[in-house]
Amino acid sequence: MTLPRPVIVGTGIAGLWSAWRLASEGRRAVVLTKETLADSASAWAQGGIAVALGPGDSPSQHAADTMAASDGLADPEAVRILTSEGPGRVYELLALGARFDRGPDGRLGFGLEAAHTRPRIIHAGGDRTGAALIGCLAQVVRSNPLVELMEHTEVTAILLGEGRAAGVAVLSAGEARIIPASAVVLATGGVGQLYAITTNPKVATADGWALAHRASAQLRDLEFLQFHPTALKLPEVNPAPLISEAVRGAGAILVDRDGHRFALDADPRGELAPRDVVARAVAAADATGGAWLDARDIEDFPTRFPGITTILSSHGLDAARDLLPVAPALHYAMGGVRTDLEGRSTVPGLWAVGEVASTGVHGANRLASNSLLEGLVFADRAGHALADEGEKEKHPAPPKDVPLQRETGADGDCEQTRLSMRRLMTADVGVQRTESSLLHAEQELARLTRETPEDAWRTRNQLLVATLITQAARRRRESRGGHRRLDYPPAGLRRETA
Secondary structure, three states, X not given: OOOOEXXXXXXXXXXXXXXXXXXXXXXXXXXXXXXXXXXXXXXXXXXXXXXXXXXXXXXXXXXXHHHHHOOOOOOHHHHHHHHHHHHHHHHHHHHOOXXXXXXXXXXXXOEOOOOOOOOOEEOOOOOOHHHHHXXXXXXXXXXXXXXXXXXXXXXXEEEEEOOEEEEEEEEEOOEEEEEEEEEEEEOOOOOHXXXXXXXXXXXXXXXXXXXXXXXXXXXXXXXXXXXXXXXXXOOOOOOOOEOOHHHHHOOOEEEEOOOOOXXXXXXXXXXXXXXXXXXXXXXXXXXXXXXXXXXXXXXXHHHHXXXXXXXXXXXXXXXXXXXXXXXXXXXXXXXXXXXXXXXXXXXXXXXXXXXXXXXXXXXXXXXXXXXXXXXXXXXXXXXXXXXXXXXXXXXXXXXXXXXXXXXXXXXXXXXXXXXXXXXXXXXXXXXXXXXXXXXXXXXXXXXXXXXXXXXXXHHHHHHHHHHHHHHHHHHOOOOEOOEOEOOOOXXXXXXXXX
């Protein structure tokens, strides 16, 4: 009889690293993705990995910068783990064949990004770090006989047996079935597609949060959402093309319709202030006539930023010639499925790693380029812990009589509902919020939910998570990090759970 294996849901950097770590410990695993290995936010990441490996840098300094950016809510122990274990994970990446950009002397090159006090961002292929890393890890995972990869397989529910995660219900090639699991690891990424303007790929539909919530796992800090300050402002383009923070780190400045460098009015660090500060400044400029990124003084832009150059060219723009229209876009979720420092959720047998998880590392605001590092470090810890637990834990079978979600076509008829939801979230639960905007969003989301058929389960899952985010934002009556209430000034310390 074949024993159940851990089932990993998602193929970004956290999901692939979890699978590789389990395999390196001699453990089999099944990796599921609803599209292909190339469809993840990790693969789209233009920025690099923040890691304390450069001259004059240290994990303690990286930790101090992370704590400062978190606006008082990061867990110091989680941050210590992230910054102290990060260098080891990067060295392992190098050993697996990952290639990072180097200087003429052959040493790793380190870039500077917002709120970092040292240049510590390493890149691959200039602005193609995510694609390079996912390409490397995908090859490693595909070639490992201990890892079974199932693409075009959508998880519809986490199944519980005797009070613990015992399997998943899936739709694969149109067939609804159950996959038993010794553990379920959520690595499903973010929630960007709940918003009208986002840098996230179209697969980032908050699946993991919905699955975890319906399995009674605790979620926390859902109100803390990071809006990237500089997405290209192009009508009806989804996802919004991202202009990496590294461009501002290389010297690009933000100007309004009068050519005024407005970021300096918001913070003396200007364009390199924390992202939430810059995003609000860009939003204010955009609302009063427009905001533009001026990168015309950056030397050799096409070589330094080849991916961005290609994107700009496809829209008739040239960084050497044009001011680039920008606006904030939903980029990253700091909160998520509450986990311990090895990835365990509050439901036995259910784990979460990467953006879907809330490890305590980011607090109210993520420090730039810490996300890929978090995916590596905490997926590694989860993989080790799972490998150890696998020999000790009892693995109950999933229930056999659960109703399975099937492809009904109902979600295809709900495009207008999802469009209304996305516009509502951007307008009322976006960069800046008020009691009245949040109350309006709650009421409209409730109406949309009532009007959505039960068998349009994908749409209902998105409406569920949008509602949870809005409720969390109403409960937090303060402004902190990525959560800005115009009716409450920054003050106090309080976590929210859902």
